[in-house]
């Protein structure tokens with residue numbers, strides 16, 4: 354029972370009202386005063402908890418899954434990061450999905466499309482591609498790749514080793530709004546209609562073709578290569594002192610709008626100098642972090658977690674978050690911040706300032 358109710362409503366009087374509640378329920382009516390405290394909380398109370406998955410622990414399960422099911426049968430061979438506070442719901446936070454997908458040499462993950470948008474963040478491997486809306490891109494570790502809403506996409510691995518990436522999706526937001534559709538392509542791969550590199554050539558250099566038309570709120574760049582992003586954050590870090598709470602943190606943007614690269618997911622790259630410790634920070638945007646480089650400790654609420662390359666952790670909404678970098682650390686992260694900003698509900702605060 355909700356604690357708000359226990360404090361505000363007299364128990365004996367409550368017993369007397371119980372026949373009323375029973376009759377009201379038969380009319381599909383319920384008294385707000387019994388649930389108000391839990392519905393409208395004083396502070397965010399995430400049902401998610403802080404958690405970390407270390408790559409060394411997770412990778413053997415990915416390899417084992419390869420022996421148990423093909424991409425063909427699975428459609429997507431993905432192990433879902435389930436938040437321990439939200440078991441059985443395919444959620445890493447109440448609003449976000451995260452999983453590790455593994456694709457072996459010669460395999461193809463067949464073409465489909467859905468309203469949910471997806472990001473891929475590459476962890477391991479080389480020479481595997483994703484094709485989005487008729488254009489292929491080869492992926493390498495650290496690349497951030499976008500599958501916009503309702504675009505056909507398939508993946509293939511032309512290398513001699515496995516490729517692993519993070520799938521980040523917004524389907525829980527789509528489902529909250531009852532707006533999900535999906536469609537399978539009749540055939541393994543959608544035809545290629547543009548040469549590889551077309552999107553980056555059009556939009557990847559702070560230039561756009563004159564009369565460029567973009568019918569979508571998603572960035573036309575669908576592969577942000579690590580080579581370029583890593584260089585950008587390095588150069589940025591040479592020009593100023595690190596921010597107390599974030600170190601050096603940059604958002605991936607849609608060059609057409611200057612806003613978030615994706616309309617539902619905010620994505621960021623963050624660099625913490627060796628030996629740097631951040632001051633605690635919290636926000637209403639529960640965030641998933643993937644460690645690209647370096648070792649350190651993250652403190653999320655009362656939990657201090659040591660991390661190294663390829664580990665993944667989650668900081669739920671409103672938990673104070675701070676980092677201590679043992680070596681130079683580079684992090685990729687994503688959250689629902691951009692959705693909250695559009696709805697005017699995003700909040701952040703600096704703890705103990």
Ligand code: 1HN
Pocket residue numbers: 429431450452454462471506520522524
């Ligand atoms: C999906 O379509 C992919 O296309 C990956 O690779 C993960 C998780 C849930 C729903 C759809 C993909 C997914 C997914």
